[in-house]
Amino acid sequence: MPTPDWLRIRRSKDGDGRDAAVWSKCPSCGELLYRRDLAANGHVCTRCGYAFRMGAYDRISAIVDGDFTEIGAEVQAGDPLGWVDKRTYPVKLNADREKSGLGEAVVCGFGQIGGHDAALGVMDFHFRGGTMGTVVGERIALLLEAARRRKVPCVLFTASGGARMEEGMLALMQMAKTTAAVARFMEDGNFFVVVLTDPTTGGVSASFAFQADVIVAEAKAMIGFAGRRVIEQTIRQKLPDEFQTAEFLLEKGAIDMVVTRAELKPTLVRLLGYAARGRRAS
Amino acid sequence: MTNPIVERERGLVELERRIAELRDVNVDQPVDMSPEIAALEQKYEEILREVFGNLSPWMKVHMARHPNRPTALDYIDAFERFDELHGDRHFRDDPAIVGGFGLLCGRPVIAIGEQRGRDTKENLRRNFGMPSPEGYRKVRRLAHLASRLGVPIVTFVDTKGADPGISSEEHAQSEAIAMCLYEFSQARVPIVATVVGEGGSGGALALAIADHVIMLEHSTYSVASPEGCAAILWSDASKAEEAAARLKLTAQDLQGFGIVDEIVPEPLGGAHRDREAVIARVLGSIDAAVSRLAAMPPDRLLEERYRKYRRLGSWESGQQESDGSHA
Ligand SMILES: [Zn+2]
Numbered sequence: 001m002p003t004p005d006w007l008r009i010r011r012s013k014d015g016d017g018r019d020a021a022v023w024s025k026c027p028s029c030g031e032l033l034y035r036r037d038l039a040a041n042g043h044v045c046t047r048c049g050y051a052f053r054m055g056a057y058d059r060i061s062a063i064v065d066g067d068f069t070e071i072g073a074e075v076q077a078g079d080p081l082g083w084v085d086k087r088t089y090p091v092k093l094n095a096d097r098e099k100s101g102l103g104e105a106v107v108c109g110f111g112q113i114g115g116h117d118a119a120l121g122v123m124d125f126h127f128r129g130g131t132m133g134t135v136v137g138e139r140i141a142l143l144l145e146a147a148r149r150r151k152v153p154c155v156l157f158t159a160s161g162g163a164r165m166e167e168g169m170l171a172l173m174q175m176a177k178t179t180a181a182v183a184r185f186m187e188d189g190n191f192f193v194v195v196l197t198d199p200t201t202g203g204v205s206a207s208f209a210f211q212a213d214v215i216v217a218e219a220k221a222m223i224g225f226a227g228r229r230v231i232e233q234t235i236r237q238k239l240p241d242e243f244q245t246a247e248f249l250l251e252k253g254a255i256d257m258v259v260t261r262a263e264l265k266p267t268l269v270r271l272l273g274y275a276a277r278g279r280r281a282s
Numbered sequence: 283m284t285n286p287i288v289e290r291e292r293g294l295v296e297l298e299r300r301i302a303e304l305r306d307v308n309v310d311q312p313v314d315m316s317p318e319i320a321a322l323e324q325k326y327e328e329i330l331r332e333v334f335g336n337l338s339p340w341m342k343v344h345m346a347r348h349p350n351r352p353t354a355l356d357y358i359d360a361f362e363r364f365d366e367l368h369g370d371r372h373f374r375d376d377p378a379i380v381g382g383f384g385l386l387c388g389r390p391v392i393a394i395g396e397q398r399g400r401d402t403k404e405n406l407r408r409n410f411g412m413p414s415p416e417g418y419r420k421v422r423r424l425a426h427l428a429s430r431l432g433v434p435i436v437t438f439v440d441t442k443g444a445d446p447g448i449s450s451e452e453h454a455q456s457e458a459i460a461m462c463l464y465e466f467s468q469a470r471v472p473i474v475a476t477v478v479g480e481g482g483s484g485g486a487l488a489l490a491i492a493d494h495v496i497m498l499e500h501s502t503y504s505v506a507s508p509e510g511c512a513a514i515l516w517s518d519a520s521k522a523e524e525a526a527a528r529l530k531l532t533a534q535d536l537q538g539f540g541i542v543d544e545i546v547p548e549p550l551g552g553a554h555r556d557r558e559a560v561i562a563r564v565l566g567s568i569d570a571a572v573s574r575l576a577a578m579p580p581d582r583l584l585e586e587r588y589r590k591y592r593r594l595g596s597w598e599s600g601q602q603e604s605d606g607s608h609a
Contacts, residue, residue, distance in 0.1 A: 078596035080539065081530050085515060134595030141592065163483070163505045165515055168529045169541055172505040173594040175484060176491050179463040180591045187468065203505075205456035206444075206484045211464050225455035225484075226446030230510070234446050244451060254454040 026050050027198075028220045042261045050220040051261045053198055055100075056107040056124035059157060063120065063265055064111035071146060072108050072139035080134075083166040092128070092166070100126040104135040105160070108143040110152070114269025116276055119147035119154040125199070131164035132204050137174025140208065144181035153191035153272055158209045162202020162227075175207035182211045191275035193268065196223050196246065196255065214271055215255040217246035218264070223255075287344045287552070290333050297326050334551040337500060340526040343508055345500040346480040347442075350554035352561055353411075354380060354395025354438035354478065360561045361386050364393065369420060373453065376417030377408045378445070381424045386436065387569040389576075392428035394421055394489060395438035398479070412445040415458035418488055422458075422465045429469040434572045437489040439477040442507060444485030459488045466491035467591070472575030472583065474568050477501045477533075477542075478553075483510075493587055494571040495541065496564070497533035499548040503541070504531035540594060544571070 023032045028050035038045075042062075043052040060068050083089035097103060105127040110119055121143050123130045140156065147154045163171040186192055194212035196205075198221035206225055209215070217223060224244035232239055242248050246258045259267050301322050308315040337345060345351070358364050363385040369375040381394035398411030405411075413421075428435045444455055466473060466489075475492035481503030490503075497503060506514065508526035513519045536542040546564050553560040575583060 075597050075599045078598055080596035081528065083528060085528070134597045138595055138597055138599075165505060165511050165529070167596065168505050169503060169531065169536055170539060170595050172483065172487055173541060173591065175463060175487055176467070176591040177594060179460070179491070180467045180588050183464050183467045184588065203484055206459040206488075207463055208460070210454070210457040210460035223456075224451050225444065225459070226451065229513075230446050231448065231451065235448060239448070243448070249454075252452050252454065254457060 024052070026052075044219075044261050048220065049260065051198065051218040053125050053159065055126065056102060056122040056157075059122045060107065060109075060111070060120065063113060063122075063155075063268065065113065065115065066111070068109050068111040068120070070107060070109040072142045073103055075135050075138045075142070076103065077133055077135045077167075079166075080170050081166065081168050089166040096127045100124065102127045104139065105130045105132070106136045106139050108139045110146070110150075113155065113265070113272055116269070116272040117150070117152045118272060119143050119150075119152055120156075121154070122157040123159045123197075123204070125159040125161070128164060129161035130159040130204070131161050131171070132174050132178075133164035133167040133171045134174060136164075137171075137177045140178050141181040144178075144185045148185045148188055148190060151188075151190065153193065153275055154185065155193045155195065155268060155272075156208065156212070157195045157197055158200040158204050159197045160200055160202065160204035162204065172203065175203050178208045179211065182208050186211070186213070191272070193271055195264070195268075197221050199223065201225065201227055210254075213275075214257075216264075216267065216271075217249065217255050217258050219246060219258055219260055221246045223249055285344050285347060285349070287341065287348055291551075294326070294329065294333070297322065297329065301326060330550055338527070339502070339529075339532055340508070340523040342500045342532055343480070343502050343526050345552050346502045348552060348554055349400075351479055352553055352557050353400060354397045354440055356557065357438055357476075357478065357561055357564060358384060358393050358395055360565060361391075361393065362388070367420075367424065370416040371423065372416070372419065374416050376414045376420060378411050378413040378441070379417035379420050381420060383433075384436075386565065386572070389434070389569075389572065391434045391436045391572070392424050393436045393438075394424055396441040396486070396489060398440060409445055411441045412443060413441065413485060413488075414445045414447075414450050415453040415455045418444070418455075418458035418462050421489060422462050425462070425465045425469050429465075429471050432471055434472040434474070434576060435466075435469060435492075436568055436572065437473070437475045437492070439475060439481045439486045439490050439503075440479035441482050441485050442480055443482035443510075444488070459484050462488040463491055467587065468584070470580040470584065472572050472578075473587075474571045474575070476546075476564060476568060477503050478564070480507075482507055491587075491591065493575050493583060493590075494543050496544045496546055496567055496571070497536065497542045498546050498553055498560070498564070499533055500552055501533060502531045503533070503536055504529050540590075 026045040029048035031047040079089045106123045108121040192212045193214045196217040200223045249255045250258050304319050361384040366382040380397045384393040399405030399408045473492040474494045475490040476496040508522040509519045511525040512521040533545045549556040
């Protein structure tokens with residue numbers, strides 16, 4: 001079998017994206033980390049446990065057992081508003097495609113996780129800050145519809161700065177679109193797991209991210225509805241460091257568990273296992 | 283910040299006063315002043331048309347935020363009957379959301395609205411119409427009730443956005459909005475949403491997944507406030523006017539995208555210049571939509587709602603796959 005595309009173009013894109021840099025600074029604790037040590041530790045800070053942002057294809061290869069069949073890759077963004085600021089929207093998209101090696105801010109498909117057939121979608125912050133425009137919404141809806149037909153569980157990894165401004169209200173409508181697909185998928189009795197990764201905010205957190213049966217978060221991930229800056233401006237005071245972290249949300253009862261990167265796949269496999277054995281006869 | 287629409291209206295007040303004065307004087311004047319009055323009135327009309335006839339997107343943003351613009355409760359109070367229901371059953375009652383049973387044109391409905399204040403005191407109590415998670419949980423509870431009873435849902439959208447505060451984050455604002463979206467996408471009854479003022483982002487959408495979406499002519503509905511968008515994209519909130527133009531947030535733009543189904547016209551100068559007529563027109567449109575949708579079997583209603591939101595967006599793809607099967 002020829003090398004699949006996703007394996008060929010998979011690449012490491014962590015931290016600030018400067019591949020040549022020898023050192024990475026931990027955004028959580030500020031520690032300077034030697035890149036090779038960081039990679040050896042699964043892109044997790046050796047000092048504080050912060051899980052560095054991970055490229056979508058790196059993530060997929062860390063989660064699936066073997067093959068991964070991508071779907072929805074043919075869906076590409078239009079330019080509904082004819083957006084121009086310093087650059088046009090199509091120019092921005094092209095720059096992000098080159099920089100990230102991705103077609104868009106989410107990669108969706110099917111594979112096995114610990115022997116369980118599953119739908120898997122992974123958002124990538126390196127493409128337009130993981131913002132949700134039409135393509136993200138459309139690919140996730142296609143994935144959930146296909147998973148519903150196949151009667152397999154769905155695991156979505158989120159990483160997003162919110163709705164994509166350059167697509168205006170059509171970006172906001174993707175919250176409605178993904179919700180519609182999630183609801184149909186779940187109402188049929190299918191199992192839906194979301195893994196919140198750093199950062200997950202705005203239109204993504206306020207739609208499919210918080211509709212899942214089980215919500216897992218990576219350690220130290222920033223998760224919230226409003227951005228930290230907006231809240232600080234509103235209340236005119238500085239927020240404590242732990243505000244909107246995964247650990248904070250766990251304590252407030254908003255998520256099910258905070259899991260280290262090393263424990264992530266085993267945890268997902270166990271969750272899928274419970275659901276598979278509990279599945280009602282069809 | 284002062285509202286430029288209010289500023290413009292201040293200039294007109296002087297002219298209105300002079301016309302009224304002349305009319306009063308005219309009654310007991312030996313000389314007929316009618317021609318002068320007519321001339322002034324004509325001038326007034328001309329200025330009105332010039333000032334309000336062709337509102338830019340930025341001006342519409344301010345029209346949508348006008349302090350005298352009819353709010354959700356102004357519409358709901360015009361129902362034959364309204365019995366407000368309170369609370370999220372967990373933590374508190376959020377005054378930024380009003381909701382309850384109502385009678386509209388003889389039909390029982392669940393009415394839900396985002397309620398900003400009509401004066402400073404009310405604005406403080408209602409948090410300027412920015413709902414907290416508790417408010418959205420009340421919305422979800424009422425929508426669920428409506429779905430169970432088979433009573434249509436009628437919503438009024440008017441918010442800058444969901445509350446961005448510490449307590450709202452602690453109480454999982456994301457989850458509260460997300461589950462409203464879920465409930466509205468599954469409710470087995472007709473949903474008619476009307477954007478009466480400002481439709482701000484996810485906090486507005488939480489009440490606006492609907493079978494029929496109405497907007498007032500000068501209301502706005504946006505992925506982010508123009509100020510917020512300018513801050514996010516250009517780190518400069520003062521570029522809000524430019525953002526307002528780029529975001530395509532007017533009712534007219536959104537009808538073009540298929541996001542809005544119907545636009546209700548406003549009098550020259552905005553809805554607050556003839557409140558009663560506007561409120562009657564809006565309620566008439568809502569009733570017509572509810573009547574049409576109520577005739578549809580719930581399965582068909584859900585299927586059409588699904589297809590409508592499934593279609594929205596702008597993308598290119600070689601092969602377009604869509605789920606045609608039934609819910
Ligand atoms: Zn660290």
